[in-house]
Amino acid sequence: MNPKIEKLIKQFAKLPRVGNRAARRIVLGLLQDKTGRIEKLVDALVDANENIYPCPICGVLTDKNTDCCEYCRDMARANGMLCLVRDLSDVWVLEKSGVFNGRYHILGGLLSGVAGITPDDLNMGNLQSRIANEKITEIIFALPNTVEGKTTQQYIISTLGDTNVTFSELASGVPLGGDLDYIDDGTLSLAFGGRRTL
Amino acid sequence: MNPKIEKLIKQFAKLPRVGNRAARRIVLGLLQDKTGRIEKLVDALVDANENIYPCPICGVLTDKNTDCCEYCRDMARANGMLCLVRDLSDVWVLEKSGVFNGRYHILGGLLSGVAGITPDDLNMGNLQSRIANEKITEIIFALPNTVEGKTTQQYIISTLGDTNVTFSELASGVPLGGDLDYIDDGTLSLAFGGRRTL
Numbered sequence: 001m002n003p004k005i006e007k008l009i010k011q012f013a014k015l016p017r018v019g020n021r022a023a024r025r026i027v028l029g030l031l032q033d034k035t036g037r038i039e040k041l042v043d044a045l046v047d048a049n050e051n052i053y054p055c056p057i058c059g060v061l062t063d064k065n066t067d068c069c070e071y072c073r074d075m076a077r078a079n080g081m082l083c084l085v086r087d088l089s090d091v092w093v094l095e096k097s098g099v100f101n102g103r104y105h106i107l108g109g110l111l112s113g114v115a116g117i118t119p120d121d122l123n124m125g126n127l128q129s130r131i132a133n134e135k136i137t138e139i140i141f142a143l144p145n146t147v148e149g150k151t152t153q154q155y156i157i158s159t160l161g162d163t164n165v166t167f168s169e170l171a172s173g174v175p176l177g178g179d180l181d182y183i184d185d186g187t188l189s190l191a192f193g194g195r196r197t198l
Numbered sequence: 199m200n201p202k203i204e205k206l207i208k209q210f211a212k213l214p215r216v217g218n219r220a221a222r223r224i225v226l227g228l229l230q231d232k233t234g235r236i237e238k239l240v241d242a243l244v245d246a247n248e249n250i251y252p253c254p255i256c257g258v259l260t261d262k263n264t265d266c267c268e269y270c271r272d273m274a275r276a277n278g279m280l281c282l283v284r285d286l287s288d289v290w291v292l293e294k295s296g297v298f299n300g301r302y303h304i305l306g307g308l309l310s311g312v313a314g315i316t317p318d319d320l321n322m323g324n325l326q327s328r329i330a331n332e333k334i335t336e337i338i339f340a341l342p343n344t345v346e347g348k349t350t351q352q353y354i355i356s357t358l359g360d361t362n363v364t365f366s367e368l369a370s371g372v373p374l375g376g377d378l379d380y381i382d383d384g385t386l387s388l389a390f391g392g393r394r395t396l
Contacts, residue, residue: 001290002260002268004250008242014235016227022215028287029214030243031250031259037212038247042240044206045228049236052202052229061229062200070200089226092199 005031057130059106059123061088077103080137082130084156086110086149090142100142103134110148111155124156131165141169203229255328257304257321259286275301278335280328282354284308284347288340298340301332308346309353322354329363339367 005027012023030038055062055069062069071077081102085091094100108123143149157167172190174183203225210221228236253260253267260267269275279300283289292298306321341347355365370388372381
């Protein structure tokens with residue numbers, strides 16, 4: 001195979017969720033395309049690479065020519081609620097659902113002995129000052145419902161110490177449309193523990 | 199979502215075998231990467247886009263600074279055998295298997311009324327001259343075992359008319375390790391029709 005093509009395939013195969021076979025298909029499709037798809041892809045890549053940076057307040061990736069991201073700029077979102085998430089993709093999921101209209105804070109990871117992620121790796125240096133500056137009254141933990149998620153949550157609560165902030169977490173339980181037959185014991189146990197009186 | 203990021207995700211989602219969700223993962227991975235993966239990908243894309251063209255003889259994508267591709271250059275491959283394939287990916291598959299060591303000819307498609315592919319769309323203008331120039335004695339059709347594949351094959355044979363070339367096609371039958379339980383009736387019928395005396 002031509003070394004230039006092989007190199008390009010290798011670069012694509014390194015991307016998440018793209019295997020070798022898919023990378024070959026992608027490269028072949030791009031090289032045989034006559035509508036300038038490579039140029040468009042290159043332009044978008046270069047543009048994003050040069051002009052995107054993490055918002056210094058919350059960590060959401062945003063334009064470099066702005067002081068902060070669209071959420072931190074939006075005064076309508078200054079409602080005292082701060083949603084802590086692991087990753088930008090979680091912000092996208094929440095925004096798509098429209099369930100939350102406050103501000104975000106991206107941790108960039110979860111405490112994990114296995115993955116070697118310590119408190120220093122988390123983006124939480126300015127959390128204390130955000131609570132004061134933005135008059136935060138409630139911090140909602142929207143972290144994965146896993147041991148790492150709960151550990152991180154507990155760690156952050158203990159670090160923040162004495163504050164007047166209410167802490168909350170997403171409810172655990174049976175998902176909408178969930179059939180009890182297909183739900184694991186852990187979820188069932190949480191759903192029972194958190195049962196609501198009707 | 200930031201418009202630059204959204205644009206990049208859209209470009210990735212257009213690639214074959216990449217959906218919206220995978221495109222989001224890819225873009226997030228790239229933007230959060232700190233090892234210069236975007237630069238490497240852009241370099242490989244630009245390099246391939248600027249320096250790759252289809253070999254004027256056989257259609258294999260190759261370096262622009264060469265007259266023809268590595269297969270057409272390789273005199274060891276001038277063994278009188280010419281393998282007709284639909285696409286470059288078929289060449290890669292055959293090369294990986296090592297079953298063929300002659301030269302290739304990429305048609306770039308198969309005759310299809312549904313897809314609107316006519317003989318003019320096929321890369322076969324120089325097929326007649328290749329047979330003479332390269333002293334081809336056998337043309338092997340390695341086209342998909344479909345109606346379109348067989349129609350194209352028949353069309354090419356009739357177009358070439360009176361030649362001293364032997365035409366052959368890949369054998370049809372039960373694949374290696376194939377369980378009769380899982381094989382369709384068409385394949386079974388072909389396998390029975392082409393049964394070998396032991």
